[in-house]
Amino acid sequence: MGTPRDHYDVLGLPRTASPDEVKKRYRQLALELHPDRNPDPAAQERFKEINEAYAVLSDAEKRAVYDRFGHGGVDQRWATPEDLFRGVDFEELFRGSGLDEIFGNLFSGAFGGGGQRRGRSIQVEVELSLEEVAQGARRTLELERLAGCGTCGGSGAAPGTQRQACGTCRGSGQQRVSRGGLGIQFVSTMPCSACRGQGSVVTSPCKACKGDGRVRREAEVDLDFPPGIEDGAALSVRGAGEAGPAGAPAGDLLVQVRVAPHARFERRGLDLLASLQVPFHVAALGGAADLQLLDGSAEKVQVAPGTPGGTVLTLERKGLRDARGRRGDLHVLLDVAVPQRVSPRARELLTELAQELGEGAPRKGKLKGAWGKLGKRD
Ligand SMILES: [Zn+2]
Ligand SMILES: [Zn+2]
CATH class of the missing domain: 2.60.260.20 (Urease metallochaperone UreE, N-terminal domain)
Structure with missing residues (x-):
């Protein structure tokens, strides 16, 4: 594995960039590269890169260490992603963008330890008329989504059996990965690939869901749109997305609002x-x-x-x-x-x-104005 890229290069900023510039640039890139918006696998890699760069450059202490000692210095002091991302308030950064929850979830899932992966969030677009905006509106959405399997109660294990602790990660759901950088070895943790971060595996899978703990099902979700809502506004309904694998918490329903043009x-x-x-x-x-x-x-x-x-x-x-x-x-x-x-x-x-x-x-007309x-x- 090669040397990681320079954090300033990753964000495309000069070394003299102010904290505000770092924040602004990161926010812009993150909105572009977020996996919920950009399915390209290359974007996912870039997304990880900019998150790390931001974690370092947004913190005065980490940035000072990085400026003097480079990647090696930072990796030595903040060895795990948990250390690196501690104190970075992504939710605050994206508040009001409609993406604060996605980011909050994303980072708690990716770096927050625990291992359990949440279900996917579902994105929908809802078009409202200006009449509905004036009154406020309630809409019932019909969604087909993965929901907890009723046969096994979401565990994925056939009734009468149980999930077994994963042998690869010994039930922690995490895997340690060592990486070399500037001659210094450091270790980071990732979700375990054998159990996909769940910490346990199914030995006799439930027949109804083939061991996943989820089945595809139609569901109705009621949505309330407050009066005066803007075109482009985003709402999120916590837990109304897809169920997580093996009983992990559900993702969210993310609603993008469009207001139709009005004739009058x-x-x-x-x-x-x-x-x-x-x-x-x-x-x-x-x-x-x-x-x-x-x-x-x-x-x-x-x-x-x-x-x-x-x-x-x-x-x-x-x-x-x-x-x-x-x-x-x-x-x-x-x-x-x-x-x-x-x-x-x-x-x-x-x-x-x-x-x-x-x-x-004709009298003298007035063109003014x-x-x-x-x-x-x-
Ligand atoms: Zn099942
Ligand atoms: Zn495992």
């Missing part, structure tokens, strides 16, 4: 933007026009006399609400409708009106 409303955070057509006589004389809201109710929008088209009216606290009771505003872009078909009588009246208003000669309004319409 656009959204920015909790604010909504809608366009409302008003007849030109309402714009001229003032009046009210009905705007249908997301909950189906009608909002009377008051239009002041002489309101030009393109005006944006803001109705405070009529936007989306969120679970904490905050509420956004509703912005209404007025679109003044000009009659397309004109009856002879209407033509007469309009001509008379034009004479009365003296609008025969028009681009801004165009921008708002996108």
Whole structure:
């Protein structure tokens, strides 16, 4: 085995990188290379590499030792992965990304000792309408997933028999692996390959699950989406993923939220933007026009006399609400409708009106600010 790569090279950072830069760069790479997102085996190797690099470079003491003595120095002081990763708070690092739990689980599984491997997490995407976002929504998902086998109670051993301690790891579920680096031998632990980290093996397998302790089964999971949820938000339901092998804890259900575009409303955070057509006589004389809201109710929008088209009216606290009771505003872009078909009588009246208003000669138009309004319409 060759010399491990330089931690700075692994993260693509100069040796002068600040702690913030290390954190930022690692976070970015980890999101890219996480096995739940990137199935490429090469990415898995890279993922291990960046985790080690981060464990060292994110800790002032480990980084100082590494800078002076290189891999050998670090390996001597922090010989096992448990030592190396102790104190690295991955959950904190990924909080809010929707991946904090995945990372928490991943690292407790990979480095936390214990050996028992959790079940796989299941990722699903759920599309919500803006109406559902406004109200909050409940969805029932039908999933086909590995669940604990009822015949053997998840142990994988045929009824009346028991799992036996693994001979290879003597029941610890872990395997010691020595590795050489810079002339120094050091030892790390990995899940035992004979029992896949379980510490025990099945000698007479359960027929229903062939010794795995799990069977594929359909299940329904209820999901609650709070009002105001954002497009791209991630939810996780602990333990709603696949059952773990041999009775190990289940993985999680990870839900990615998509909010479908709406025909009449656009959204920015909790604010909504809608366009409302008003007849030109309402714009001229003032009046009210009905705007249908997301909950189906009608909002009377008051239009002041002489309101030009393109005006944006803001109705405070009529936007989306969120679970904490905050509420956004509703912005209404007025679109003044000009009659397309004109009856002879209407033509007469309009001509008379034009004479009365003296609008025969165009007045100086105002271009100022028009681009801004165009921008708002996108
Ligand atoms: Zn079974
Ligand atoms: Zn074993």
